[in-house]
Amino acid sequence: MISTQNLSLQYGKRILFDDVNIKFTGGNCYGVIGANGAGKSTFLKILSGDIDPNSGQVIIEPGKRMAVLKQNHFEFDENTVLDTVLMGHDVLWKNMKAREEIYAREDFSEEDGLKAAELEAEFAEMNGWNAEAEAASLLSGVNIPEDKHYSLMKDLTGSEKERIY
Template structure:
């Protein structure tokens, strides 16, 4: 389970989003939709730990981990799908 509590991201005076509270529970499938520039990618980068939030916290359940595949769809052209997936888990990839 991923829990997002009171999450806010702000760049200078521009508030991208604030006071976000979410709980991603096991067994469900989620989609994030919105207009260009609404903050979808920023939200995902914040949840993955690639970007520090201005305020709030993101917690994973005990023993859980999060893997992320870059939005650059050409970054893995030289690799098979299996290798690309395994690269998301450093122990398996090694």
Template sequence: MLTVNNLSVQFGKRILFDEVNTTFSDGNIYGVIGANGAGKSTFLKILAGDIDPTSGNVFLEPGKRMSVLNQNHNMFDDKTVLETVMMGNKVLFAIKKEMDELYLDYNDKNADRIGELQVRFEEMNGWNADSDAAAMLSNLGIGEEFHYALMGDLDGKLKVRVLLAQALFGNPDVLIMDEPTNDLDFETIAWLEDFLANYENTVIVV
């Protein structure tokens, strides 16, 4: 599924990781533990492809999708809450966006392209994307009155929940989360724990 090969990371003279080799298999939950400054978050960023290692590589099995809990709470301030969640599945969201744009200028020239997109959209269960995203938000305590609000109008705690829904949306094959319980209440933490305990794919969490 996800393999780390001879991974080394060095900042100046400080060696953070030295030839790390490990494999994250299907259906398992992995906890990354260590003292503050040990490199836990750096390791997750390397797995996600946000940081390049000094040497070595990370290999994700072809056809598998990775999702990462976003730590930038202001990145989607100009998007609605539902849009933000659905952007968790980048391919699905891109197909939906292109279809919407083509529908606005429907003609014989783009009819074939729309047909191709509709087939892919249906294969990805795209017609249920809105309701799936709404259900995920509701499970995280975000009522329907917020679903079409702009992210920029939400307070920090609600943004955290939306970004958590974004990471979970679309059943990713590999889910990476850095301290996902920050700013969550007890009820939401309990829901998340139950969700992850029954999650069939790979989870890597700090």
């Protein structure tokens, strides 16, 4: 069960929520409807803890965990499972891609070499060499077996994807 207690939020003079008390009970499916700008997205962000209300609170049943699915469920379809996890570490991922791009160049200049060395150093500093192993153990932790780590996201079931997100 998720409930809110005296939840209020306003942006400047615009009051979006004023003392909202609502209960979402298990086994039900809820939809949020309202005019453009009414505050639907903001409400969901408050529920997920993304933003804090001005007052009041969100109460999650003890022992339960809030999970939020990315809006675009197909965003990572063409990526492998392991890469999708690595992408969660934005800086590391950009570093890996930048290095790959440099090494793929046919006319590898001295400047490219320097840039690559710099990226390598940053990669090592971020413990990049361990990242893949860490991602793999994270996946095993949510019961995604090793033989699926190199599958494409689109070949996974909805439940598997959910565990990765």
